[in-house]
Amino acid sequence: MPRTDRASRVIAAPPDRVYAALVDPDALVAWLPPEGxxxxxxxxxxxxxxxxxxxxxxxxxxTASGKATADSDIVEVRFVDIVPGVRVVHAVNFVADDPDYAGTMTMTWEVKATDDGTRVDIRADDVPSGISVEDHAAGLASSLANLAAHVER
Incomplete structure (x- = not known):
């Protein structure tokens, strides 16, 4: 059965700085990987x-087993939609032999100005069954914390 996971965080930085970190490769590689x-x-x-x-x-x-190799995950990501300053939508596929990681997960990242900075909302649709709810929640929260640390400097 298809699953949708969500996470959000208010980040003390302006929306343009937060959005830029969603599409810049140097920024993404710095904050997107979860802790560990x-x-x-x-x-x-x-x-x-x-x-x-x-x-x-x-x-x-x-402490963990990779989906692609013993120590790594590989993701193939296609940019489905990019609305500058507002939203980035990814179609994500894991490189894995395990059928529990098959299929395309759609991840939508949205930014919206708030009085305290920027609210970042993530919605992950069609999450593969091999990703536990708990692990995904922890990974999304970790990436959001990393994003906050990256842009709040």
Missing amino acids: MSGRFERFDARPGGSYRMVLTYADAS
Whole structure:
């Protein structure tokens, strides 16, 4: 059964700075990997129809198992929609042999000005069944905390 996960956070930074971090490869590689992981791009083209391939590597493979290799996850991401200053929509596919990670997850990142800075809302539709609700919630919260730390400097 299809699952939708959500997360949000108010970040003490202006919307233009937060939005820019959603489409800049140097910023993304700095904040997107959740705690305990690092990332690198094999390619990156931020435009509707463009794509990227990111390799996420666990700092300690003994505490988690990767989807692509023993210590890594690989994601193939296509930019479905980009509304400057407002929203970025990704179609995300995990590179994995396990059918529990198959399918395309759609991730929508939206930014909206608030009195305290910027509210960032994430909606993940069609989350693969291999990703537990708890792990995904922790990963989304970690990425949002990393994003806040990156743009609130």
